[in-house]
Amino acid sequence: MARIRSRNAALAQVFADCQQPVYVLNDQRQIVFCNEACAAWLAEPIDQIEGRQLDYHSGDANHPHAGLTPPPEAFAASFWRGSVTAGPGSPAPRMAAFTALFDPQGDLTGLLAVVDSAAAPSDSPPPSSTCTAGDTEAEALHQQLLSIRQQWGERLFLDPLLGDAALTTKLRAQVRLAMETRTPVLLVGPAGSGLPQLARAIHAARDPDGVCPLAPLSGSLADAEHVQTSLRSLLRKAPGEPVLRRPVLLLLEADRLQPSAQQELAGFLTLPGFELSILAVAEEPLELLAEKDLYRTDLARVLSPLVVQFPPLADxxxxxxxxxxxxxxxxxxxxxxxxxxxxxxxxxxxxxxxxxxxxxxxxxxxxxxxxxxxxxxxxxxxxxxxxxxxxxxxxYAPQPPEKIDLYRYLSRIEGELIDRAMRLAKGNKTRAAELLGVNRARLIRRINQDD
Known part of the structure; x- marks a missing residue:
């Protein structure tokens, strides 16, 4: 037993003295060991690293070291090499080699990771494995998500804003502007586009200390009395407490607000000294509805200084x-x-x-x-x-029947027969006319039509 402890200590010392970051995952993806170099790279004490479970995703505030996780295929391969990241705000990714560890029965017991000391070069080779065929689109997309989170930060790492298309880039710029200003914002897009969550993210970015109360109001459910009650509750201040910063109304389904509720809201917004920030979500632009006399023009203008319009996912x-x-x-x-x-x-x-x-x-x-x-x-x-x-x-949808143009069809057949007759007659029009059973004048007229 003493000899086993001695061997374990010797192995631990080897890893401890190693200048490369080293960590070991068990078969449940928990970090069961990391050396001092790994702790220094992650900028955390060893006792806060060991015991963490790593899942394969791009990370968040609760999972800062998700970038250490290899893809699931690495747990089935004997060897896998790819890039890993230390977490948000960390330097460039590094290449790491993962070696699977198996027991005598061939069952996986863990994964040994050895991280390169230097950052991975931009032209580093793709991940490799004895069981998978190099870099896959899934791995490339995973690395892209890690990179996006690193570059944009948590504020803009939101599902409606992910993508490389020119329109998506424009949407991100507009949302960034919305986060940096107190201007009322109208988010327009089809249902299911994640806009209510995006509106809440804009509010959180504007109010990082959480001191501005936020009240959601559904336009499809609210009548005039409901609007009045909600706004009065939002503006109410408990006795003895300091004046709150400007409250925020989150108006959902703003385009479905009833006319009486529109009138009530517009009236509140014109009261002297009334201060209220509004974030609105709608499926159709309010000013466009106002042009069709389907919405109050004054309210549409108040809610629409900054409009961010999202396309359907199909586009x-x-x-x-x-x-x-x-x-x-x-x-x-x-x-x-x-x-x-x-x-x-x-x-x-x-x-x-x-x-x-x-x-x-x-x-x-x-x-x-x-x-x-x-x-x-x-x-x-x-x-x-x-x-x-x-x-x-x-x-397998039925195709519309092809239109038959009888004149063009017969004309093509007639042309093919004339060409054949001319070849047999070696260019002699009189002989070709005899082969076709027509007079020479008619044959010449038909040839001239093609010319």
């Missing part, structure tokens, strides 16, 4: 792979079965679906696929039936 096909990867990694973060991403065929099928429910429907579809998957990678067969049925319906 963001270029952003869909990243959005699907993000939805999948959110499920990984719950600590259950881990999925690395989607196969190319699965992504193709997701791209072909029209997404009437937008981001909310995408989250539901990804949740079903994550649950159905039996491998680390989500295959097309793991997608819900409605995705495949929609694809099949489009593929």
């Amino acid at each position: 963001r096909s270029g952003d869909l792979p990243l959005l699907a990867q993000r939805a999948l990694e959110k499920l990984n973060a719950l600590g259950g079965p881990q999925r690395s991403g989607f196969s190319e065929e699965a992504l193709d099928q997701l791209a072909a679906y029209p997404w009437p429910g937008n981001l909310d429907e995408l989250a539901e579809v990804v949740e079903q696929a994550h649950r159905n998957a039996r491998q680390a990678e989500v295959a097309a067969a793991d997608l819900p039936d409605k995705i495949r049925k929609r694809i099949d319906a489009k593929r």
Whole structure:
């Protein structure tokens, strides 16, 4: 027993003296060991690192070191090499080698990670494994999410804003502006686009100390009395307490606000000394509704100084792979079965679906696929039936009958016969006319029509 303890101590000393960050995961993805170099790299004490569980996602405030997690395939491979990150605000990613550890029965017991001392070069080779074929689109999307979180920070790492398309980049710039100003903001987009959550994120960015009260109000449910009660409650101040900073009304479904409720809200906003910030969400631009006499013009103008209009998900096909990867990694973060991403065929099928429910429907579809998957990678067969049925319906939809132009069809046949007769007659029009059973003058007129 003493000899075993001595050997364990010697091994621990080897790792402790190593200048490269080293950590070990058990088969439940918990960090069971890390050396001093790893603790220095992560800028945390060893006792706060060991015991943490690593799940395969892009990280958040509660999981700052998710970037240390290799893809699920690494736990099935004997060796895997790829980039890892220390967490938000950390320097550039580093390359790491992961070696799987197995017991005599061949069952996985853990994963040994040795991180390079220097940052990974921009042209570093793709991840490699004895069981997987190099860099996959899923791994590339995961690394892109890690990079985005690193560059944008938590404020802008929001599902409606993820993507590389020019329109998505413009939306991010508009939302950043909304976060940095007190101007009323109107978020416009189809249902299921995540805009209520985005409005709350804008409020949180404007009020990091949490001192401005926020009151949600549903336009489809509120009448004049409800608006009046909600606003009075929002503005009420308890005796003896300091004056609160300007309260915020979160007006949901603003385009469905009843005329009487519109009048009540507009009246409150014109009261002298009345101070209220408003964040509004609607499916249609309010000023456009006002032009059609479907909304109060004065209220539409008050609510619309800064309008951020989001397209339906069907119009963001270029952003869909990243959005699907993000939805999948959110499920990984719950600590259950881990999925690395989607196969190319699965992504193709997701791209072909029209997404009437937008981001909310995408989250539901990804949740079903994550649950159905039996491998680390989500295959097309793991997608819900409605995705495949929609694809099949489009593929096998009856085609409209082809229009038959009898004159053009007969004219083409006649031309082919004339060409054949001219070849047999070696260019002699008189002989060609005899072969066709017509007179020479008619043959010449027909040839001249083609010319």
